[in-house]
Amino acid sequence: MKGILLVNLGSPKSPTAKDVKPYLDEFLMDKRVIDMPYILRAFLVKGIILNTRPKKSAEAYQKIWWPEGSPLIVISQRQHKKVQEKVDIPVALAMRYGEPSIKTGIQELKNKGVKDILMIPLYPQFAMATTETIDVLAAEIIKKHFPDINLTSFPAFYKRKEYTEALAASIKGHLEGFDYDHILFSYHGVPERHIRKSDVTKSHCKMDGQCCSTASKAHEFCYRHQCLETTRQVTELLGIPQEKHSSSFQSRLGPDKWLQPPTDATVNGLAEKGIKKLAVVTPAFVADCLETLEEIGMEAHHEFLQRGGEEFRTIPCLNDDEMWIDAMVTWINEWKSK
The missing domain is CATH 3.40.50.1400 (Rossmann fold)
Structure with missing residues (x-):
């Protein structure tokens, strides 16, 4: 069976310094986000940024936080729901940082009998710190935990x-x-x-x-x-x-x-x-x-x-705009029919 994994950036669990700090740690310690040698990256992130930025970032998140939660997570969930309603194969949602994780998303699809996954990084343009880090992590997870799963990553769609x-x-x-x-x-x-x-x-x-x-x-x-x-x-x-x-x-x-x-x-x-x-x-x-x-x-x-x-x-971004949802549905159906 075929299935779809939508992947976005992620978000802290709450707009508090306590939850922003581990999110920033995971995000900024990614060597494709801050591409320094590990020791220098750890010194910068753990020694400097994580001692000052979580409070400031938490205050920024508090300004935009919705009653339902992080806007990025809530909107991604809406996208997921709308796409699932328009296709007849399982669709899961994951985040590169935080929850739900890519591993969780793949496991969800596997539990539904999926053996062939099309992963769609939700970034129109390719970048090391977005598309590439998702592709690399997903490949590592597949190799380590799901060797029986075939994963295909959808390329940057900026010109589709x-x-x-x-x-x-x-x-x-x-x-x-x-x-x-x-x-x-x-x-x-x-x-x-x-x-x-x-x-x-x-x-x-x-x-x-x-x-x-x-x-x-x-x-x-x-x-x-x-x-x-x-x-x-x-x-x-x-x-x-x-x-x-x-x-x-x-x-x-x-x-x-x-x-x-x-x-x-x-x-x-x-x-x-x-x-x-x-x-x-x-x-x-x-x-x-x-x-x-x-x-x-x-x-x-x-x-x-x-x-x-x-x-x-x-x-606003495309969010759950119907033409955008239909675009993803079109790509999914094209892949499914191959």
Whole structure:
């Protein structure tokens, strides 16, 4: 029997420092998130970050926490429920960090007689710290605990028409009645070295303004290219002129050089240049979370208004939008019929 495993990032159990700390420990100690040697990573995470950040992060989570729980978990559960209602094979939900774990999700499917699993990492663009870490951990779990299970991972879907059309339709709907001056596509940031490490050609990715638009095998695993390509495809579908949109990268950590330009500086700069009505969409996520609800919806919103902006609209992630659910159902049915 075939089955589906949907995998998202994860969340603390509660918006308290007590629960945020072990979540951050698991997340930041992942060598594909902070790709330092173990001793340096442990010193940074356990010796510095975990002594200061849990309280601050807990306060941020408290601002966006829903009565039902973590927004990311609640939305992922809704996605799971809707997908399951539209397909006739078992569907399980898992998180890379926290619960329910990937191992738990695979066990749930196995208990239902599933031998062949399609795992869908819920990230449109490939990145070391998202898709790759899910793929690697899942493969390790399969090898150690479920050697009789066949696991296939669904590749990055940033250019699949079902996704881009769903994203474009969602943006169009949420922009209705909003005569925006500019729309910013804000993607989660990663260190530039992650891009170079993911370059299968070992020579193409130079982040010089040209490599992402020059055809290459490297694009299959290039997060920056895939983000910019998402923007290009969606703005073409919506007919948004070049001068009315841009892309940026948010959520930096540490002193390393991260993808440019940063979202916070971009938002501030747009306001200072006279942009009065700004819309921001976050296409690296398919479920609203701390990065979209607090970092964009609250912090960036506040900073934009403080610098002279007048209206700021945060466009929600796809969440449980029906076109997005139908996109996943289409991919599942295509795989099931093979």
